[in-house]
Amino acid sequence: MYSSNIKPNIQSENPxxxxxxxxxxxxxxxxxxxxxxxxxxxxxxxxENFTPINNRAKQRFTFKLNDKQVVNIMRYRTIAAAKPNYNxxxxxxxxxxxxxxxxxxxxxxxxNYTVQxxxxxxxxxxxxxxxxxxxxxxxxxxxxxxxxxxxxxxxxISKIFLAKNFSAPNIPMITSNLRPLFFxxxxxxxxxxxxxxxxxxxxxxxxILSYEISVICPIKQQIINCPCRGEECSHLNxxxxxxxxxxxxxxxxxxxxxxxxxxxxxxxxxxxxxKKLLTQAPKGCxxxxxxxxxxxxxxxxxxxxxxxx
Numbered sequence: 001m002y003s004s005n006i007k008p009n010i011q012s013e014n015p016x017x018x019x020x021x022x023x024x025x026x027x028x029x030x031x032x033x034x035x036x037x038x039x040x041x042x043x044x045x046x047x048e049n050f051t052p053i054n055n056r057a058k059q060r061f062t063f064k065l066n067d068k069q070v071v072n073i074m075r076y077r078t079i080a081a082a083k084p085n086y087n088x089x090x091x092x093x094x095x096x097x098x099x100x101x102x103x104x105x106x107x108x109x110x111x112n113y114t115v116q117x118x119x120x121x122x123x124x125x126x127x128x129x130x131x132x133x134x135x136x137x138x139x140x141x142x143x144x145x146x147x148x149x150x151x152x153x154x155x156x157i158s159k160i161f162l163a164k165n166f167s168a169p170n171i172p173m174i175t176s177n178l179r180p181l182f183f184x185x186x187x188x189x190x191x192x193x194x195x196x197x198x199x200x201x202x203x204x205x206x207x208i209l210s211y212e213i214s215v216i217c218p219i220k221q222q223i224i225n226c227p228c229r230g231e232e233c234s235h236l237n238x239x240x241x242x243x244x245x246x247x248x249x250x251x252x253x254x255x256x257x258x259x260x261x262x263x264x265x266x267x268x269x270x271x272x273x274x275k276k277l278l279t280q281a282p283k284g285c286x287x288x289x290x291x292x293x294x295x296x297x298x299x300x301x302x303x304x305x306x307x308x309x
Contacts, residue, residue: 026104029157030093033106037128038253042072042088042162059148059158067140069162076164088164090136091129093147097155104157113156116147132160139227178241180272181231211236212299214289215278218257219243223286227274230256230263236290238271 034041045063065073076088094113095104107127115122120135137144150156213236217224220243227238237258248254254263277296279290287299 026157029104034163038165039163042164045160057150061146062143064141064143070138070140086133088162090160091163092132092133092160093129094156094158097157112152113148113150118145178268178270180270211290213237213290215288216286217243219247224278227278228268229271229273230261231262231267231269233259235259238274
């Protein structure tokens with residue numbers, strides 16, 4: 001959590017609002033939003049107490065970058081097709097304090113205000129922070145003039161900060177360090193409640209005697225070659241490593257294509273048990289039946305069962 005010794009500059013008779021602004025909750029919420037947007041916070045721009053008074057229609061604010069900030073912004077700049085691209089950006093988040101004064105909203109308020117930096121109107125995205133960098137004077141100790149016009153009579157709080165995108169994971173390093181783990185299918189199947197909750201069934205189902213697992217990758221729609229899953233996923237199904245990396249190799253956050261859980265790169269694993277079953281299953285098999293005792297049967301296209309135990 002980012003802490004600040006600067007008291008909020010806001011006039012209000014609402015004690016809940018003052019407590020909220022002094023509590024650090026604002027910085028906690030910005031940190032969570034940045035993680036969701038794959039942004040790494042570098043620093044807030046001083047002065048920080050950029051908070052308008054109730055029902056104020058316009059706010060004008062002047063700030064300057066120091067030498068270090070300018071150097072860092074330029075260090076992360078790349079040029080593509082004669083157009084600069086900044087990985088380290090100056091961003092603005094605007095939050096609206098609710099009438100009760102005990103909550104700050106950042107979502108669905110993008111129509112409540114417009115932003116200009118150095119007389120340039122900036123795009124106001126629905127969910128993400130406003131990127132001030134395209135209109136920024138990237139020079140040390142030069143005035144940048146920010147103006148926010150509010151269209152509805154609420155109390156708003158705004159924070160300007162430098163942030164950069166999380167770098168994409170090092171795919172060759174991750175694949176070379178993938179850990180083959182043995183998942184005990186009998187134990188997983190015996191956890192009836194967890195399996196049925198995952199699949200949306202009623203919780204009062206007493207017991208699972210067997211469970212069908214598709215060996216078709218949900219991404220590539222082909223038979224899995226290298227079965228992978230998140231270490232913390234609670235399902236039995238796997239996805240193919242190649243298909244997964246084709247989608248996520250350039251993304252900063254990885255999600256399981258089966259359950260949607262966040263998968264940290266170090267938590268991506270090869271299902272050693274499934275890999276063994278795939279090598280033993282007959283050609284053309286697309287589904288495997290796992291019994292509660294851990295035995296298994298391939299389910300063939302004609303729905304006949306072949307005992308492989």
